[in-house]
Amino acid sequence: MLTKRLIACFDIINGRVTKAVQFQDNIDVAPAEALASAMYDAQIDELIFYDITASAQKRGIDIETVKKVAQCVFIPFTVGGGIKSLNDMYEVLKAGAEKISVDSMAVRNPQIISEGARAFGSQCVVLSTQVKKSEAMPSGYEVFIDGANLATGMDAIEWIKRGQELGAGEICLNSINNDGTLSGYDLDLMKLADAAVSVPLIASGGAGLPEHLKTLFTDTEAQAAIISSMLYSPRLEKNYTPRELKEYLMTNDVCVRPPV
16 A cells, blocks of 8 residues: 655745645745744655746746755655756755656746656656636646646646656646635546546645545545645644644554654
8 A cells, every 4th residue: 555645835935935825815934944844843744845936937946945945854855936947957956855846837848847857757857737627628627827827728637648748757736726725625636637647646725624635545546645734824723733644544544654
């Protein structure tokens, strides 16, 4: 049985972690390196770092903040936002990341996926995709880019299939409709994705209760879950620790890395 992973995702603005609802109304949480250190000490399995304004502002990633975070964690660390070239990927890896996430630039230049996979290995390339429900799309979901502000007219499931063909070793699907709502993951989206691709899938958007994780892992084939709001959102009356969530999942027969 594959071990399921719990992932903290940092949406970074000016070196600080923020928290939004459906990609709007970001509120400040903490300096990125301070929260990274706290999450590492609390035994989170992985960390994803998105410089969420880099693509929209047409600038490079905040490499100094990447370095600060990398010095605080010794777990798999994925970085995305403003990645436009192989050199950008190299700089992020050199700064301490283990994996690179491509999103908006991959839509504009899909070959960056295959170039990155050839240069660093598929295991280093994560295709991150922001999707919104759309009756105009064959799958019912459309890809959005630039911080979920720009509709692409691309079907989400067809896009992740192409991403896998180009060499992405992992796919992160974020439901814009569910993001920050604390109402649970979009299970229909994850089931469609699992039927379409064979690489590991990360579910993102909507987690608010431990039961949401149990349902995701028992009803879909998602291998990992982003749980940002549950860990540190000021909008929640109660935040959870990775230990609490793992103990709950283990009692419900979900295989996770046990806390120590």
